Amino acid sequence: MMDALFLHAAFDARVASFNLREPREGETLIKVAAVGLCGSDLHYYKDGGIGAAQIVKPFVPGHEFAGWLEADVPSLNLSRGTLVAVDPNKACGHCEHCEAGFPNLCPRVEFIGAPPFDGAMTNRLWVPESQIVPIPDGMTPLEGVMLEPLGVAIHAVDLAKPRLLEKVALLGAGPIGLLILQVLKVAGAGDVFVIDPLAHRREMALKLGAAGVGATLDDFQTWAGKTGAPLVIEATNSPMGMRDAVMAAKIGGRVVLVGIPDGDIYSLPAAEARRRGLKIKFSRRMGHVYPRAIELVSKGLVDVQSMVSHRFALADSPEAFRLHAENAPGMIKSLIFPNGMNNQ
Numbered sequence: 001m002m003d004a005l006f007l008h009a010a011f012d013a014r015v016a017s018f019n020l021r022e023p024r025e026g027e028t029l030i031k032v033a034a035v036g037l038c039g040s041d042l043h044y045y046k047d048g049g050i051g052a053a054q055i056v057k058p059f060v061p062g063h064e065f066a067g068w069l070e071a072d073v074p075s076l077n078l079s080r081g082t083l084v085a086v087d088p089n090k091a092c093g094h095c096e097h098c099e100a101g102f103p104n105l106c107p108r109v110e111f112i113g114a115p116p117f118d119g120a121m122t123n124r125l126w127v128p129e130s131q132i133v134p135i136p137d138g139m140t141p142l143e144g145v146m147l148e149p150l151g152v153a154i155h156a157v158d159l160a161k162p163r164l165l166e167k168v169a170l171l172g173a174g175p176i177g178l179l180i181l182q183v184l185k186v187a188g189a190g191d192v193f194v195i196d197p198l199a200h201r202r203e204m205a206l207k208l209g210a211a212g213v214g215a216t217l218d219d220f221q222t223w224a225g226k227t228g229a230p231l232v233i234e235a236t237n238s239p240m241g242m243r244d245a246v247m248a249a250k251i252g253g254r255v256v257l258v259g260i261p262d263g264d265i266y267s268l269p270a271a272e273a274r275r276r277g278l279k280i281k282f283s284r285r286m287g288h289v290y291p292r293a294i295e296l297v298s299k300g301l302v303d304v305q306s307m308v309s310h311r312f313a314l315a316d317s318p319e320a321f322r323l324h325a326e327n328a329p330g331m332i333k334s335l336i337f338p339n340g341m342n343n344q
Contacts, residue, residue: 004122005317006058010048013318018122027126029070033141035120036064037320037334043260045321051264053114063088063113065120066144073129085133085144088112104285123338133290136298143297146304150293153179155286157187160256165190169220169248172235173201175307175333178208182302185209193220200330217244235259242266246273258283310334313341
């Protein structure tokens with residue numbers, strides 16, 4: 001018998017006993033070392049779902065995780081006890097989107113930690129061997145967990161295609177925004193101005209390379225002038241995020257939307273976007289980016305540790321959800337350690 005964090009409905013998170021299901025062909029057992037509390041997990045907690053993915057019965061969230069193999073995996077030449085990361089996205093591999101190279105857009109995806117598929121906020125779980133990501137010796141559980149959100153940031157910057165020394169407005173300094181900030185700098189972008197209403201997040205953005213920070217769009221316009229930025233990346237949970245991204249963009253600019261708005265609805269003045277002739281892209285999850293994520297962490301080009309502000313035992317994980325939902329002071333990124341806090 002094991003324990004797990006279950007989301008029953010909006011604002012209803014409980015730790016209870018969890019029965020491990022029977023394995024399917026091609027799966028192996030993972031002992032979870034650590035799991036991240038992601039913004040999408042918070043949407044399930046605050047809204048009871050994201051779009052069509054609604055909580056209809058209690059499920060276990062958690063898709064950013066690393067853990068130890070409970071058996072040898074000969075197909076990957078990995079031994080029992082090896083620390084690995086896991087790609088939560090199991091695309092079908094056969095639809096037109098998969099065949100076109102977009103497994104992140106597969107409509108038949110089985111995504112670990114999105115209902116109805118239980119995730120990693122538990123002691124152990126079965127995962128397909130094909131989704132195991134070998135990581136270098138010496139990489140910590142924390143670093144293994146952060147590869148998945150870093151992958152999301154890499155995919156967003158791939159879509160953005162920043163030009164050399166191009167100024168960027170970045171809306172949102174949560175974990176994804178802070179990772180995007182760092183990937184932008186590695187990719188050769190110029191000054192990045194970060195907008196976030198929370199002071200402790202703005203402070204972290206400055207530490208991680210932002211050229212300037214502000215609490216509002218007005219702060220950005222004071223810094224950059226009224227013409228706006230040629231590239232804007234939005235990584236907030238605000239229904240006004242798309243509006244602010246449009247308002248921050250210059251005529252002919254590009255906007256990449258990464259965040260998921262609370263309530264699953266954007267507010268947008270259509271004329272502002274149309275009259276600017278903007279190119280707007282939506283970013284969803286990631287493609288095959290883990291090798292680059294591993295390299296960025298291994299070479300010290302991206303700091304994934306500084307933004308991990310809090311650590312929780314599984315028994316305390318409902319409190320982690322509550323604090324993040326309330327934007328408690330100092331909260332940036334929380335990790336949960338289902339098998340003990342000594343596994344860091």
